Amino acid sequence: MSVIRAVPNLTDQVYQLVVDEICDGVLPAGAHLVQERLAERFGVSRQPVQQAIALLKADGLIEEVGKRGMQVASLDLPAMRHHYQLRGALDGLAARLAAERVVCNPDLSRDFEKRGLDIVARGLKAVRSGSVGNQIREESAFHFFVYEISGNPLMAKSAEPHWRYLRRAMGDRLRETPQPETIWEQHRGILEAIIAGAPDEAEKRAKDHVALATEMLIEKFSME
Template sequence: MTENTLQPVESEPYPQIRDKVYKQLRQAMLKGLLQPGERLVERKLAQELGVSRTPVREAIRMLQLEGLVAHLPRVGSVVAQVTDTEVLEIYRIRAVLEGLAARMAAEKINPVQLQQLTDLLEKIEELAKDGDFAQLEKVHQEFNDFIYKVADSTRLYGMITTLVDHITRYVRVGYCHPGRIEEATREHRQLVEAIKMRDGSLAERVAREHIDNSRRAYFNEIALVRRSF
């Protein structure tokens, strides 16, 4: 783990301390600051966060229930490894759920929301052209999240965002594959056009194809990386 990854937690009532410890550890894992296979030593984490070991222990237990932490015999708690099979499964489920969200968004979007979505698309296209990948990732997440919210289904939103959170640290790999950013930007334009036409069936198909293409880009890039070793 890199130095100063975690920030000390301010003194507050215990439930808030535990929640802040949980959120910091979770974000550190999703962003790759805590690497898969890295040991989670309660004493060390508690010292870095400026808290007792109890909230750290409870936070780790919560993360284990989410699948972000694994417990290994004679080793203890570690950041969970995600296998190729698990990544494939997540992409396939995302394709179905995000396709449904796109269909519902196309059926429910209002003119104000459509303009907001178009503005986000134009930002994506501009950032992709400029090569500002850090900002592009941020706006891309905003674009996706906006569509999920326009679909107006609390349960669907929760299911999708949970899956997205689990795969965030791997999505960047696919976007490293040559030509994928340009291809994905065109797919976003096609999706907005389908939503603009209020064509739910087309929006669902475009969204599912986008996720399928992202899955292929991820595994193609992984194959290139593995061949280089």
């Protein structure tokens, strides 16, 4: 049982715990969410649960179904495409900006390379272990690393809502289909273009990576 410690922002903690359980398949599509039960399970009052439920609904992860109350929403293919379209634009721009920073300050390349390769190594380890949770965490870690080194402080905040929706789709796919190691070779390719100070190539590789991920997920869920 997951119990939250008494710290200032309980709403965010409840929100993240429910998101994790949706992404991990603990709460599948159609699962009914009862505020009292969540509050008891997480060891908090009803107020942060109510606030977290409102955020989850706004992000499209749960939906209200008549008198039944709230339940985990089914994945929506058009919505998935829309989230990926925006993520692709953001990822391409982030990779371009990061590479441009290296052009202006070549000394950044060493730090970017070390940090990026550390994530790639962890990602490959997660693939080989078969851990869905670790694969999603490292996938997210790599892209948020690129958002960070883009130098635009709004990048990660802009991408976060799309990642919340897509993490759930990624979890569903990875529980059935192992992630190929070639995905992490693509990450390495994006990193190489960034540290080489090649903005056009970095942007192209980032967009191609998202396009392939979109294709893989859409194909998977279209077959169901």
